[in-house]
Amino acid sequence: MSTGVVAVPVYDALKRPITAGGFVKSGPIVFQNVAEQAGLTKWHHTAGTPQKKLILEAKGPGVCLIDYDNDGWLDIYLVNGSTYDALSGKSAPPHAALFHNNHDGTFTDVTEKAGVANDRWGYGCAVADYDNDGWPDLYVTNYGKNRLYRNNHDGTFTDVGEKAGVAVGTWSTGATFGDYDGDGRLDLFVASYAQMDLSNPPLPGSKAASQATCLYRGVPVMCGPRGLKGERDHLFHNNGDGTFTDVSSKLGVDNPNGYYGLGALFADVNNDGKPDLLVANDSTPNYLYINKGEGTFEDTSYESGYALNSDGREVANMGIAAGDYENNGHLSIVNTDFADDYNVLFENDGTGLFTDVSYQAGIAESSIPFVGFADGFLDYDNDGWKDLLVINGHVYPQVDQHPEWGQSYAERPLLYRNLGNGKFSLVPAVEGTGLAVVTVGRGAAFGDIFNDGKIDVVINSMDGVPILLRNVNPDHHHWVEARLVGGVDTRTGKASPRDAVGATAYLTANGMKQREDVLSGGSYLSSNDLRIHFGLGDATDAGTLEIHWPSGAKETVKLPAVDRIYTIEEGKGITGALCAGKPCAAQAESGSTSGAPAKAQ
Amino acid sequence: MRLQAMTKVVAGTVFMAALAAYAGMAADVVLKPADLTKLLPATVFYSGQTAPVQERNSGGVKFSDGHYVLAALVDTSGYSSGVAAKYQGYLITEVPLTIGGQQLPAGAYGFGFLEGGRFLVTNLGGGDVLSAAATTDAALSRPRPLAVTDDPAGGFRLYAGRAYIVFSR
Numbered sequence: 174m175s176t177g178v179v180a181v182p183v184y185d186a187l188k189r190p191i192t193a194g195g196f197v198k199s200g201p202i203v204f205q206n207v208a209e210q211a212g213l214t215k216w217h218h219t220a221g222t223p224q225k226k227l228i229l230e231a232k233g234p235g236v237c238l239i240d241y242d243n244d245g246w247l248d249i250y251l252v253n254g255s256t257y258d259a260l261s262g263k264s265a266p267p268h269a270a271l272f273h274n275n276h277d278g279t280f281t282d283v284t285e286k287a288g289v290a291n292d293r294w295g296y297g298c299a300v301a302d303y304d305n306d307g308w309p310d311l312y313v314t315n316y317g318k319n320r321l322y323r324n325n326h327d328g329t330f331t332d333v334g335e336k337a338g339v340a341v342g343t344w345s346t347g348a349t350f351g352d353y354d355g356d357g358r359l360d361l362f363v364a365s366y367a368q369m370d371l372s373n374p375p376l377p378g379s380k381a382a383s384q385a386t387c388l389y390r391g392v393p394v395m396c397g398p399r400g401l402k403g404e405r406d407h408l409f410h411n412n413g414d415g416t417f418t419d420v421s422s423k424l425g426v427d428n429p430n431g432y433y434g435l436g437a438l439f440a441d442v443n444n445d446g447k448p449d450l451l452v453a454n455d456s457t458p459n460y461l462y463i464n465k466g467e468g469t470f471e472d473t474s475y476e477s478g479y480a481l482n483s484d485g486r487e488v489a490n491m492g493i494a495a496g497d498y499e500n501n502g503h504l505s506i507v508n509t510d511f512a513d514d515y516n517v518l519f520e521n522d523g524t525g526l527f528t529d530v531s532y533q534a535g536i537a538e539s540s541i542p543f544v545g546f547a548d549g550f551l552d553y554d555n556d557g558w559k560d561l562l563v564i565n566g567h568v569y570p571q572v573d574q575h576p577e578w579g580q581s582y583a584e585r586p587l588l589y590r591n592l593g594n595g596k597f598s599l600v601p602a603v604e605g606t607g608l609a610v611v612t613v614g615r616g617a618a619f620g621d622i623f624n625d626g627k628i629d630v631v632i633n634s635m636d637g638v639p640i641l642l643r644n645v646n647p648d649h650h651h652w653v654e655a656r657l658v659g660g661v662d663t664r665t666g667k668a669s670p671r672d673a674v675g676a677t678a679y680l681t682a683n684g685m686k687q688r689e690d691v692l693s694g695g696s697y698l699s700s701n702d703l704r705i706h707f708g709l710g711d712a713t714d715a716g717t718l719e720i721h722w723p724s725g726a727k728e729t730v731k732l733p734a735v736d737r738i739y740t741i742e743e744g745k746g747i748t749g750a751l752c753a754g755k756p757c758a759a760q761a762e763s764g765s766t767s768g769a770p771a772k773a774q
Numbered sequence: 775m776r777l778q779a780m781t782k783v784v785a786g787t788v789f790m791a792a793l794a795a796y797a798g799m800a801a802d803v804v805l806k807p808a809d810l811t812k813l814l815p816a817t818v819f820y821s822g823q824t825a826p827v828q829e830r831n832s833g834g835v836k837f838s839d840g841h842y843v844l845a846a847l848v849d850t851s852g853y854s855s856g857v858a859a860k861y862q863g864y865l866i867t868e869v870p871l872t873i874g875g876q877q878l879p880a881g882a883y884g885f886g887f888l889e890g891g892r893f894l895v896t897n898l899g900g901g902d903v904l905s906a907a908a909t910t911d912a913a914l915s916r917p918r919p920l921a922v923t924d925d926p927a928g929g930f931r932l933y934a935g936r937a938y939i940v941f942s943r
Contacts (some may be wrong), residue, residue: 178859319845399826484917485919487831766921
C-alpha cells in the first residue's frame with residue numbers, strides 16, 4: 174500500500190485536472206519563470222524513452238546551486254539523464270550543464286570548460302567543500318559510477334570520484350554531506366534506489382519483473398519499485414587525505430532492509446549539535462538515524478514517527494524539506510509523495526520526535542492529486558515565517574490518456590503561505606506566472622540567485638527545459654543573509670567544516686527568533702543555497718545572530734544593517750558584506766566594515 | 775480498597791499462570807516480525823502472480839496447541855492504488871478462525887482493508903470468501919502498516935494502520 178485510496182478526481186472550471194489547472198485571472202504574483210531570458214532553456218533534459226518503459230527513466234533529475242567561482246553569485250548545475258543508445262555507445266550521451274551567473278539576470282553555459290558534463294545517466298547532485306579549501310565541490314549521482322568533481326579554483330573541476338573511493342557504481346539517487354563524527358571534515362551519504370540490470374530489465378512479463386505488478390489503475394505502466402530489489406545506501410567517512418572509507422555497514426546505515434532511497438539529508442533534528450541523517454524511501458518506511466556522537470547512529474525511524482504517516486502507511490517518499498516553520502527552534506520536515514496520498518508535514522517537538530500534522534497545518538488535502546518531488550521551506554515574502562513550495566510531476570505519461578482520473582503528467586507547483594499560527598494557506602496560481610507553469614517537475618534548488626534578498630527556485634524537469642522561478646513578490650520587506658565560514662574553536666581546538674555545513678543559526682529580530690541551518694543536499698536530489706536567509710518584515714533592525722558552529726562553539730553577532738549578505742567567519746565575526754551583489758560596508762551608513770563578535774561563549 | 779483489588783487481580787493472574795504451567799499448557803503468543811523470519815515464505819502466489827512478502831509488516835499468533843495464524847502485507851504493486859485494494863496481504867491459518875461472527879476455514883488467503891470500513895478475505899483465485907466490518911482505532915499511537923495484538927475483550931486484533939478486525943478460534 175504505497176498510496177491511500179483512489180481519490181475523487183478534481184477538475185477546474187475548464188474541466189482540466191486540478192494538477193494542470195485551477196488558475197486564477199488575478200492575484201498576487203509571486204514568481205515569474207525567467208528561464209528563457211536567463212539563457213537556461215538552451216539546455217534540455219533527456220531520460221530514456223518518452224513512454225518511460227523502465228522506472229530508471231522516471232527518477233531524477235536534480236539541480237544544484239553552487240557559487241563555483243566564489244564571486245558571490247550562485248551558479249546553476251543541472252543534472253542530465255541519458256538514453257539506452259548512449260549507454261551502449263550508439264549515440265552521443267546527453268550532458269549535464271553548469272551555468273555561470275553573469276550578475277545581470279543571464280547565465281552562460283560553461284559546462285565544457287568546467288569539465289562537469291558528467292555524460293553518464295545522472296540523477297542527483299550535492300554541493301559542499303569536502304576538502305576544506307574554501308571552494309565548493311560537486312558530487313553527482315548516477316546510474317553507474319558517481320562523480321566527485323573537485324573544484325580546481327580556476328573555473329574547472331577534476332573528477333576524483335574513483336580515486337576518492339566514492340564512485341559506487343550502482344543506481345545512486347540523493348546525496349548529502351555532513352560531518353557526522355565531528356572531526357571538521359565533511360562526510361558523504363549516498364542513497365540508492367533499486368537494483369537494475371539492463372541486460373535483464375524489469376519489463377512487463379519479464380523474469381526480472383516477475384514479482385512486480387506493472388499496472389497503475391489497471392493500465393500497463395513501468396514496473397516497480399515494489400517487486401524490485403532495493404539497493405544499498407552508502408556512508409563515506411572523509412579521511413582528510415582526499416579519500417573516503419565506506420562505513421555504511423559498520424554504522425548500520427546501509428539500508429539493510431532494501432528500501433528504495435531517494436531524498437537524503439544530514440540535519441540536526443534533536444538540537445544536540447550533531448547532524449542526524451534522514452532518508453526518504455519510496456513506497457517503504459523512511460529512515461531516521463540519530464547521531465549518538467562518537468561516530469555512531471541509532472535507527473529511530475519508527476519510534477520517532479518519521480517512518481510512516483499518521484495512518485501508519487508507508488508512503489512514496491521523494492523529497493525532503495527541513496525548516497523551523499513555527500519559529501520555535503525545532504527543525505520540522507516535509508516529505509513529498511505520490512498521488513492519492515498527501516505530502517506529510519512531520520512536526521518536530523525539538524527532540525527528534527515527530528507528529529504528522531499535515532491536515533491540521535493545511536497542506537494535506539490540496540496535495541493529494543499531485544505527485545510531489547522537490548520541496549523546500551522558503552520565506553518568499555520575507556515576513557519572517559517560512560513558507561513551503563512543492564514541485565510536482567507525475568511518473569506515468571499514461572495518465573494523460575485517462576482524463577477520468579483527474580491527473581496529468583505535467584503538473585504545477587504548490588506554494589503554501591505560512592500564516593504564523595502553525596497553518597498554511599495555498600497561494601493561488603495566477604495565469605501566466607510561475608505558479609501556473611505546468612511541467613514534469615523533479616529536482617529543485619532554493620536560493621537567492623539574484624542577490625536581492627528574495628529566494629528564487631530553479632527546477633529541473635523530466636525531458637524538458639529548466640524552469641527558473643524568479644521571486645517577484647511585491648513586498649518591500651527587509652531581509653538579511655549570511656555566508657558562514659567555519660574555523661577552529663580556540664577553546665577546544667575542534668574545527669568546523671570550512672563551508673560551515675551543519676551550522677545552526679538563530680536570528681533574534683522583529684520580535685521573533687528564527688532558525689536557519691546550513692545544509693547540503695535535501696529537496697529532491699538537489700542542493701540549495703548554502704547561505705542562510707532571514708525575512709525581517711518591516712523591521713529596520715537586522716537583529717542579533719546566534720551561531721552554533723559545528724565545532725561546538727557558539728557565537729553571537731550583532732548584524733549592523735538590513736538588506737545585506739554578510740560573510741561571518743567563526744571566531745572573527747563579520748568579515749564582509751554584499752549589497753545587491755557588490756561589496757559594501759557592513760553598516761547601513763558609513764562605518765566599520767568589520768563587525769567584531771559581540772559575544773563569544 | 776483499590777490496592778486490595780489490584781492485589782487480588784495480580785494474585786489471580788499468578789495463580790492462573792501457575793495452573794497453566796502445572797497442566798503443561800502454553801499460553802497463546804502474539805508474534806512480531808522478528809518472530810516470523812523463519813516462518814514466513816519470501817514470496818506468495820495469488821491470482822496468477824507471485825509477489826514478495828513484507829516481512830517488516832507481518833504478525834501472527836502461535837496458539838497454545840502449537841498451531842499458527844500468520845498475516846503479512848505483500849508487495850502488490852508499484853504505485854498502483856485501486857488494483858491493490860482487494861489484495862493487500864496474505865493470511866495463513868492452520869485452524870478455523872472466527873472473524874466478525876463468520877467462520878474462516880484453515881487455509882491460505884488474500885485479504886484487504888477496503889474503503890468504507892470493510893475487511894475482505896479472498897481465496898487464492900481472487901474470489902470473495904468473507905467480508906466483515908472493520909473498526910477504526912482513532913486513539914492508536916504510532917500505527918503500523920500491519921500488526922497483530924491481543925484484543926482486550928478476548929481474541930486478537932489484526933491491524934492495518936488504524937483499521938482492525940478481531941479474530942479468534
